[in-house]
Amino acid sequence: METAATEPLELAAGVRAVLDELLEGDPGGLELSVIPGGASRETWLVEVADAGGGERRWALRRDPKGSVSLVPIRDEYALVGRAADAGVPVPEPLAFEPDGGRFGSPGMLMSFVEGTSVPPRILRKPEYEGARERLMPQLAEALARIHSIDPADLAGALPAPEGDPALLQTEEWERQLDAIGEPLPAVELGLRWLRANAPEPAETGLVHGDFRLGNFIVDENGLAAVIDWELAHLGDPAEDIGWLCIRSWRFGSDDRPVAGVGGLDDFIAAYEAAGGDAVDRERIRYWEAFGNVKWAIICARQAHDHRTAVRRSHELASLGRRVCEPEWDLLQLVR
Amino acid sequence: MQDRPDAAELLEAVAEYLFAELRPEVPHEQRFKVLVAANVCAVVARELQAGEAPDREDFELFSELLGESATPPDEPDALAERARESAAELARRLRSGELDDRIDELTPRLAEHVRRKLEVARPGYADGR
Numbered sequence: 279m280e281t282a283a284t285e286p287l288e289l290a291a292g293v294r295a296v297l298d299e300l301l302e303g304d305p306g307g308l309e310l311s312v313i314p315g316g317a318s319r320e321t322w323l324v325e326v327a328d329a330g331g332g333e334r335r336w337a338l339r340r341d342p343k344g345s346v347s348l349v350p351i352r353d354e355y356a357l358v359g360r361a362a363d364a365g366v367p368v369p370e371p372l373a374f375e376p377d378g379g380r381f382g383s384p385g386m387l388m389s390f391v392e393g394t395s396v397p398p399r400i401l402r403k404p405e406y407e408g409a410r411e412r413l414m415p416q417l418a419e420a421l422a423r424i425h426s427i428d429p430a431d432l433a434g435a436l437p438a439p440e441g442d443p444a445l446l447q448t449e450e451w452e453r454q455l456d457a458i459g460e461p462l463p464a465v466e467l468g469l470r471w472l473r474a475n476a477p478e479p480a481e482t483g484l485v486h487g488d489f490r491l492g493n494f495i496v497d498e499n500g501l502a503a504v505i506d507w508e509l510a511h512l513g514d515p516a517e518d519i520g521w522l523c524i525r526s527w528r529f530g531s532d533d534r535p536v537a538g539v540g541g542l543d544d545f546i547a548a549y550e551a552a553g554g555d556a557v558d559r560e561r562i563r564y565w566e567a568f569g570n571v572k573w574a575i576i577c578a579r580q581a582h583d584h585r586t587a588v589r590r591s592h593e594l595a596s597l598g599r600r601v602c603e604p605e606w607d608l609l610q611l612v613r
Numbered sequence: 614m615q616d617r618p619d620a621a622e623l624l625e626a627v628a629e630y631l632f633a634e635l636r637p638e639v640p641h642e643q644r645f646k647v648l649v650a651a652n653v654c655a656v657v658a659r660e661l662q663a664g665e666a667p668d669r670e671d672f673e674l675f676s677e678l679l680g681e682s683a684t685p686p687d688e689p690d691a692l693a694e695r696a697r698e699s700a701a702e703l704a705r706r707l708r709s710g711e712l713d714d715r716i717d718e719l720t721p722r723l724a725e726h727v728r729r730k731l732e733v734a735r736p737g738y739a740d741g742r
Contacts, residue, residue: 532741592653606727
């Protein structure tokens with residue numbers, strides 16, 4: 279993105295002013311660099327040498343100029359704060375700046391969490407062997423805590439669903455697909471199946487919306503932080519478990535259906551032990567089918583963003599040819 | 614006529630270079646992008662090798678599911694366009710709900726179409742690899 283290349287000096291000055299207030303003292307000259315990854319929001323690493331010869335680090339997350347996302351970053355800031363209160367490991371939210379503020383576009387400054395979020399490293403590197411053993415129960419506990427947050431506490435940040443959460447989500451992704459205009463009969467079949475097979479409406483809870491490998495910062499001790507809350511919404515908490523189980527998030531470790539690190543029985547036992555509501559398998563299957571529909575549409579949308587020059591990138595372009603992976607998994611689940 | 618290597622062979626050569634030679638040489642944060650580039654070349658190479666057969670088979674499948682007896686055009690671009698049009702018509706009819714009582718029948722048939730896409734985009738995926 280152009281903003282990443284042309285604005286770092288201005289942005290560094292803005293971040294420095296915000297840190298000056300937070301730290302009650304000028305942090306000095308800052309180094310800013312883009313952390314690659316983030317599909318729709320920019321993430322910057324903010325670094326400064328401290329007096330003791332070490333480094334202090336923060337993470338800045340902000341909207342690219344002119345972008346529109348599902349959860350405004352002001353609400354993401356509030357949400358992450360609530361999650362921290364509920365005991366979910368998250369980067370500590372430190373400051374928010376609105377559009378035209380000291381971060382340029384709307385953005386939030388957070389503590390920097392050491393570790394990696396890169397799935398193949400987490401799943402295969404020897405240094406994360408211990409982390410892999412701990413990760414599954416840690417994910418179950420973090421998710422149970424997210425789902426324990428009272429939706430009433432989020433009323434300002436997230437709208438309450440007006441109707442059946444499963445049907446509302448299905449409608450939302452039908453709209454997303456319509457905005458792309460790509461003919462995907464397998465996805466359309468999935469959308470009809472989701473309409474016909476919606477489970478009884480569950481008690482509304484906070485849904486992270488993108489709870490999967492790639493959005494977890496992991497260190498040698500396992501889960502260090504849950505990040506990327508921009509798809510959060512109020513709905514059926516089982517949606518997060520179904521999403522976590524889709525094959526795309528196993529990154530090749532298909533013998534372990536939960537995020538490539540564990541089995542579903544163990545995950546459910548750990549989730550329920552951590553205070554999560556009793557889990558119904560059919561409901562998980564429903565949301566896994568939904569997850570495949572959603573991921574197929576996201577892939578198509580990213581490719582569409584490339585084709586329409588919203589954001590030119592061979593990575594986004596290539597996702598257009600990955601639509602068929604969740605389509606395949608979807609058709610296996612609903613048959 | 615162009616001289617050899619043909620288009621698919623050229624792309625394979627680029628994919629091999631990107632994957633085996635360039636990828637280990639670039640900074641860590643660029644490696645994934647190089648891997649993606651190598652994969653894209655390999656996908657396009659397989660698409661060229663597959664020729665028009667997948668479009669023809671998809672066109673015939675969609676026409677059958679729509680209950681239409683249409684003759685596929687010979688010209689490859691026209692064929693690809695007709696396959697897309699029939700996919701769009703099938704998508705439209707599914708969305709409208711008029712095929713709701715045929716979901717069980719359509720599921721394995723659409724899996725045939727998706728399998729053809731996977732054979733180009735991600736060989737082995739449909740067989741659990």
